[in-house]
Amino acid sequence: MKGVIRMKNAFTILIISFLLVSAIPLTTNALVKPGQTVTVAVDLAHGESNKYLDYIMGNITFVNWKIIQQEPFSASNLADVDILLIGQPTASLAPEELDALVQWLSKGDKVLYVAGDSDYGGGINSIAAVNNLLEYIGAKLRLEHGAVYSPTPCRNYTYKGVDSPVCCGAYYRMTAFVEPDNIPELFTNMIDEGLQYPILMHGPTAVIWQDEMGNYHNPVNETFPGLIRIAWYHLSYTGDNQAPSPYLYDPLIYGTGDWDFVAYAAEYHQEKNNLIVVAGESLYGDYEPAWASTYYGVQLDGPRFVTNLIKWFVRILETYDPVVRLETIAVFSDPEGDDKGTGTLLYPTNPVFQPSIYDLVKFGVYIDDNFVYFRTTVKNLGGNPWNGPNGFCLQNVQIYITTTSEALPINTSSIGLGVQIWHGWHYAVIAIPGWGSTPYPDGEVSVLFNAKMDRLADEYNNNDLFDVYLSDIEPNTIEVKISKTLLEDVENIRNWVVFVAVSSYDGYGEGKIRAVQAGDPGEWVLGGGDPLAILAGVQPKVVDILAPTPEQQYAMLTSYDTANKIPAKVSGVKLLGLFEAGLTTTITETQTQTVTKTDTVTETQTVTQTETETTTTTKIEESVSTVTVTDYTVTGVVAGVLLLVIIGMAFMMMRKK
Numbered sequence: 001m002k003g004v005i006r007m008k009n010a011f012t013i014l015i016i017s018f019l020l021v022s023a024i025p026l027t028t029n030a031l032v033k034p035g036q037t038v039t040v041a042v043d044l045a046h047g048e049s050n051k052y053l054d055y056i057m058g059n060i061t062f063v064n065w066k067i068i069q070q071e072p073f074s075a076s077n078l079a080d081v082d083i084l085l086i087g088q089p090t091a092s093l094a095p096e097e098l099d100a101l102v103q104w105l106s107k108g109d110k111v112l113y114v115a116g117d118s119d120y121g122g123g124i125n126s127i128a129a130v131n132n133l134l135e136y137i138g139a140k141l142r143l144e145h146g147a148v149y150s151p152t153p154c155r156n157y158t159y160k161g162v163d164s165p166v167c168c169g170a171y172y173r174m175t176a177f178v179e180p181d182n183i184p185e186l187f188t189n190m191i192d193e194g195l196q197y198p199i200l201m202h203g204p205t206a207v208i209w210q211d212e213m214g215n216y217h218n219p220v221n222e223t224f225p226g227l228i229r230i231a232w233y234h235l236s237y238t239g240d241n242q243a244p245s246p247y248l249y250d251p252l253i254y255g256t257g258d259w260d261f262v263a264y265a266a267e268y269h270q271e272k273n274n275l276i277v278v279a280g281e282s283l284y285g286d287y288e289p290a291w292a293s294t295y296y297g298v299q300l301d302g303p304r305f306v307t308n309l310i311k312w313f314v315r316i317l318e319t320y321d322p323v324v325r326l327e328t329i330a331v332f333s334d335p336e337g338d339d340k341g342t343g344t345l346l347y348p349t350n351p352v353f354q355p356s357i358y359d360l361v362k363f364g365v366y367i368d369d370n371f372v373y374f375r376t377t378v379k380n381l382g383g384n385p386w387n388g389p390n391g392f393c394l395q396n397v398q399i400y401i402t403t404t405s406e407a408l409p410i411n412t413s414s415i416g417l418g419v420q421i422w423h424g425w426h427y428a429v430i431a432i433p434g435w436g437s438t439p440y441p442d443g444e445v446s447v448l449f450n451a452k453m454d455r456l457a458d459e460y461n462n463n464d465l466f467d468v469y470l471s472d473i474e475p476n477t478i479e480v481k482i483s484k485t486l487l488e489d490v491e492n493i494r495n496w497v498v499f500v501a502v503s504s505y506d507g508y509g510e511g512k513i514r515a516v517q518a519g520d521p522g523e524w525v526l527g528g529g530d531p532l533a534i535l536a537g538v539q540p541k542v543v544d545i546l547a548p549t550p551e552q553q554y555a556m557l558t559s560y561d562t563a564n565k566i567p568a569k570v571s572g573v574k575l576l577g578l579f580e581a582g583l584t585t586t587i588t589e590t591q592t593q594t595v596t597k598t599d600t601v602t603e604t605q606t607v608t609q610t611e612t613e614t615t616t617t618t619k620i621e622e623s624v625s626t627v628t629v630t631d632y633t634v635t636g637v638v639a640g641v642l643l644l645v646i647i648g649m650a651f652m653m654m655r656k657k
Contacts, residue, residue, distance in 0.1 A: 038082040038314050039064040042284065045071060046129065047090030049285035056284055056291055059303065060310050073097040078104045083111040083313050087282035087289075090122060092129040098136045105137060108272040108328075111313040112137075115282035118147035118205045120172075120241045127205065134278065135210075140224060141267055141278040142216070144206045146246040147239035148174055148261050148280065157198075157234045164198050166235045169296040173288075174201040176231040176263035176280075178305055183228060186268060187319075190312045191230060197301040199231065202288040204280035206233065206261040208248045212361070212379060212476070216248040219262045225472050230264035230277075268316075270473050271326050271366055275316050283309070326366035326373060329493055330575040332546060334360045336379060339502075339544045343554035345516065346527035348504075357382035357394050358543035360502045362477075365493070365575055372487065374399055374429065374480040376500060381476040388433030390446070390459075390478075391470030396432055396505040396513055397478050400425035402497040402572065403489035411451035414501070414570075415441075416511020418540045419557065421499050422569045426451050427487065431468045431480050432505055432512055434459060444507055448482060456486050499572035500546040513541045536562040546573055 040063045044050055057065045068077055072094060078084070081104070093101070104110060116130040117123030127143045134141055149171045156163040159177045167173050175198035180188040209217050209224065219229055238254040238261070240246055249261075266277040283290040283306050291302045339345075339359035347353045356379035366373040376397050386393040398415060403426050410424035428449045435444040439458035446468040447458045457466035465486055471477035484490045504514035504526060514526055516539050521527030526543070533539040538560040547553040560568040 036318075037062070037064055038317055039066055039080050040083040040085065040310065040313075041066040041068055041078070041081040043068050043073075043084065043086045043089065044285075045069060045073075046086070046093065047125075048087050048282075051285050052289045052291040053284045055303075056306060060307055063310060063314065073100045073104075075100055075103060082109065082317055083310070084113065085284070086112070086114040086130075086133070087285045088115050088117055088126050089129040090125050092125075092132055098133065101133070102137055105272070105274055108274060109317050110272075111275045111277065111316065113277040113279070113283075113309075113313075115279040115286075116143040116205060117281065117286075118172075118203045118239070118241070119145050120147055120203060120239075123147075123203070123205070124242050130278070134276070137276070139267060139276045139278075140209045140211065140227075141265055141276065142208050142210050142247070143278065143280065144208050144238070144246055144248055145244055146205055146249060146251075147172070147241060148201075148204050148206050148233050148236050148263075149239050150174060150233070150236045155235050159198060160196055162196055165298055166198075166233070168200065168298040172203045173296065174204050174233055174236065174263075175199065175298065175300070176201045176204075176233055178231045178264075178301075180230045181228050186228065187312060187315050188228060188230075190315060191305075191308050193308055194304055195301045195308070197299045199290045199302050199305045200288060200292045200295050200300050201233070201263050201281040201290065202286055202295075204233075204263060206238070206249070206280055207263065207265040207278050209265075209267075210247075213356075218248060219265055220260050224267075224475060226268045226270070228266040228268060229262050230266060231262070231279075233261045233263050234258075236261060271328055271364070273316070273319065275313065277309075277313075326368050329365040329367060331362065331364040332573060333362055334544070334546050335548075335550050336361055338547075338550035338553055339379075340528070340550075340554075341516075341526075341540060341543050342528075342530065342557040343550070344528035344530075345543060346521040348514070348521050348524050348526060350523045352382070352385050353394070353504075354380055354382045356380040358502050358504060360500065360544040360546060362474075363498075363500050363546050365498070367484075367490075367493065370484060372482045372484060372490065372493065374482075374498075375471055375474060375477050376431070376480075376502070377474055377477040378502065379476065381470075386433075388435065390432075390434040390468050392478060393433040394505055395478065396430070396503040397480075398501045398503070399429040399431070399480065400499040400501075400572065401427040401429070401487075402499075403427075403487075404492045404495050405489040408488055409451040411453075414567075415449070416513050417501055417503065417542050418538060418567055419501075419542065419570045420567045422571060423497060424451070425499065427456075429480050429482070430512075431478055433507075434468060435507070437461075440512065444512065446480075448486060457482075494575050497572040497574050498546070499570060501542045502544045503542055511541075516541055530558075530562075532562040533560055536560075536565045538562060538565055538567045540568050545570065 045068050071077060078100060114130050117126040127145055131142050150167040152171050154165040154167040157166050166175055177198045178192040178195050180191045209219055235258045237256055237259055238249045238251060240251045264279045266275055268275050288295060291306055292300050293302055294300055336359060359379040361379045362377035364375040381392055382394045384391055384393050400421055402423055408426045410426060412420050412424045414421060415428055430440045431446050432440060432444055434446060437460045439445045439455060440447045445458050445460045448456045448466050450456055459467050465483040467481045469479055471479040505512060506514040509515055516526045516529040518529045518531040518534055519527060529539050540557045545553055556570045557568050
């Protein structure tokens, strides 16, 4: 027994060591305070010209200017930058530069402006450089691989009561009209303040956007949350000068006629207070940049527009509303295509079950002064075919929260999922469509439980404290909002562990979760289940969970024991960035299982684990988990040294006689 105690102590130290290591170095955003001078960096290191840059810097004096002349982007030369202008790069950024940009944006309170060119001549290099950058940083906006033209003689468009030409004497010398979307909370009225005339877009392309599925969209009539359309081409058509073909605007359709296209657009990322601005031509360094005040006899408002744009950028950076602005605690990506539960699950055959509707791809935790927010993103929400009041009706999202408190009751059972959460949980969120007024499990209203299965709040009776809805910030995202007054230990939220599961919602199913059957799926039933697990009552009814890799998900969800009817053991993720792996060494455990059933659909299980020395081969089950501790990000050197020291201590204890 002493050997077992030493093994147990050493194992405990090993677990603690992993819990101590922080995988994500979290920082507090350094907000730009009103009146504080911001720094604008201008990129000249990727083939851009400096045309009109002296005029711009000489006239806009309310910011600090910095030129990145030759050196690549890095953490050091971006450290003091608030606004970064990349005007028509002709060379793509190196991977380490893209990483530096991602890290820069991750700090929050940043504005990135990037402009391109048409596909005429060398412009294809600029389009590729811009789109590669935008894709890498996770933006939706893109440049069309094409050009925007208007036939000559140039016709007029009435802008603010004044007729102005849509081009400047030639079909490729386009003008754009600054008509921003009216978004008062983002001060978009500043952008066209005082403007009377259009701006120049010399040989431009159009701005489009791409969704998570890779599909391109026309921002003229298709928008997404956070999109801000700023300037427009009118009475225009598209051109196709070089391969590849345009991504969106088919020349057979848009190659003639009088179309509108977007010349400037932005996407606002509220959780970080970041603004990404994309333009079809540049305000500096172009053949004839947007700063131009006249061109071929056409009156332009370039200087005022560029000044307004920089003022708007500064105003965005100065904005801090604790109700609107959220502090990011953690954001995790989950592998795409692992919406197979145990690795074999199959969607029901009814067409309503579109591909990827249960594919968890992202999970984020945020806070403000009063609330904690959990955002669960699936690849494809699948619409809302049955009009769930919360904006969705196909998903059952469950979030299990383990705090650092030792005073709170703890539960290891899941609620209808058919799995056991080995580290236990203190709070459980059941996020479901929200029909009626009766809380789960009897009704279809989302709830928050504690470990005793006491209902702390539901969205119908306590909507000011607890709510479930579709996020207006991120598409395909179910957001849960919980008052801090309902939760203990919020001050230590970065050390919390969460287990996140997405199942198929079924209002008539046990636990409001769709059943799983062996073999082929049915019209309304998931297929691909394990016949032995179904017979033993331990088949997990989970389609996707938050886990570092598909293999780890499948390993956890198939760790059930059909002979002894023991559910699969699953693990959550620590908000500091560590995957909370289960038993990572061979131990022995005596399983004592107590199941308490009520007349509701909820099943509560209590599992007591007792570690003993293996001296016989009967009545003792040896449990070996192959799941390993996985870092989501790179740990620091100090943390690594600490980990090695603690592991060394653990092995010394195991060897001590």
